[in-house]
Amino acid sequence: MGFWQRLFHRLRKTFTGTNSNADWAERIEEWLISTDVPLDLVETLAQQVEKQCRSTSPDEYIACWRAQLLAIFQNAQPTQDPATLIERYKPTVYLFVGVNGTGKTTSVARFAHLLQTRYPDSRPLLVAADTFRAGAQEQLAIWANRLNLPIIQGQYGQDPAAIAYQGLHKAQTQNLDAVLIDTAGRLHTRQPLMDQLAKIVRVLKKLDESAPHITFLVIDATTGQNGIRQAEVFSQYLPISGIIATKMDGTTRGGILLGIVHQFRLPVFYVGTGERATDLMPFSPEEYIQALLPAPHQWETQPTAQP
Ligand SMILES: Nc1nc2c(ncn2[C@@H]2O[C@H](COP(=O)(O)OP(=O)(O)OP(=O)(O)O)[C@@H](O)[C@H]2O)c(=O)[nH]1
Ligand SMILES: [Mg+2]
Incomplete structure (x- = not known):
């Protein structure tokens, strides 16, 4: 030139x-x-x-x-608000699944608290169907105690499907509004553990053909690209209703959610913003995008990319 x-x-x-x-x-x-x-x-x-x-x-x-x-x-709008389902089904069954440490147990507690706040007369039953990790039963029991909620617990090593069954049965016979089932964290690459989840669903259906009414896939928003694979594999084993994205209170902007929503058309229902019972918010796409792509003058603080 x-x-x-x-x-x-x-x-x-x-x-x-x-x-x-x-x-x-x-x-x-x-x-x-x-x-x-x-x-x-x-x-x-x-x-x-x-x-x-x-x-x-x-x-x-x-x-x-x-x-x-x-x-x-x-393209992935929720067809229903999970909380309002308790007006339709009695009991409404909520199943929480995901890989290790994503925040399932904390999400069970936070969602129970959210239900209690919106429906003060309701008493969600917590079901500790994580019999895989030592201490998991105790962890949910502490939450049940704090939130003053009934709980069904099992024994370490017991079949989680049996505990889920017991929980739903109790809720049906005692006319409870909701059943929140905590499950063990499992690597999506371990087939026997994934089969176990499908078994929980089969067993619940023996008591209520329409259960579980909602299956939350709990995704740690800091997890990076692996979140896509988690959504893919869990969806192969059981119908996922949508996502709870946890740990959105840190430095992460959770761009992986966009990938999951785009690829699997799964709605994001809630975001976890901390470790307390009150730290679960309904997801707002507008607010999320505002934070994901802020005005250029706010770009000085680069988000930390996950490897
Ligand atoms: N900062 C923050 N911490 C969270 C959030 N959700 C969960 N945690 C923390 O993450 C850790 C794991 O949470 P759990 O609820 O035990 O996760 P889990 O999926 O049940 O774990 P496993 O049962 O071992 O698979 C705990 O220390 C929680 O307090 C969140 O939204 N923000
Ligand atoms: Mg747990």
Whole structure:
């Protein structure tokens, strides 16, 4: 390129801003990848934005990206509010599944508290069907005590399906409103443990064909790309109703959720924002996207990407 050509090119860039969107695109793509949004999804979004967004103002350009991100959630809207199901089924059965340490037990307690807050007359029954990890029974019992809720416990090593059955049976005979079943953390790669989950579902159906009414897959939002695989494998073994995304109170922006919602059309119902009973919020796609892709002047603090 000769001197005049270079100058012309530079001027055109300055005046028409033709290149500025490309610069922005690159920065936004890098940013989203650093928040754990899967690479292929970022690329797809970039292509859509390029086609649809003509504006050269950074604010409008960001708004265009946000609209694309939001559209992903429109394709996976929850058909029901899990909590209000207790008005429909008595008892409503909620099953909590996920890999080790994602926050299942804490989510059982937090969801029980949420039900109690919304329906003060209800008494959810907690069911400790984690017989795999020593101390798991005790952990849920402490929550039951704190929240003043009934609990069904089992023995270490016992068949978790039997405890789930016992729990639902008790709730049916005592006319309780809800049954919240905690399960053992399991690696999605261990088939016998995954088969056990399918067995819990089969056994519940012997007492109530429509149970479980909700199966929450609990995902640790800091988990990175592995979250996709977790959603994929758990969905193969039992019908997942949607996601509880935990540990959203840390530095993570939880970009992996976008990947899960996009790929599996699973709604995100709640986010966990801490370790207390009150730390469970209904998920808001708008707020999530606002935090995932903030205004450019807030970009100085890079989110920490998970390996
Ligand atoms: N900061 C924060 N910590 C959380 C959140 N949810 C759970 N935790 C913590 O994460 C750890 C694991 O939570 P649990 O509820 O025991 O997880 P789990 O899935 O039942 O674990 P396993 O039964 O061992 O598979 C605990 O220390 C919780 O207090 C959250 O939303 N934010
Ligand atoms: Mg647990």
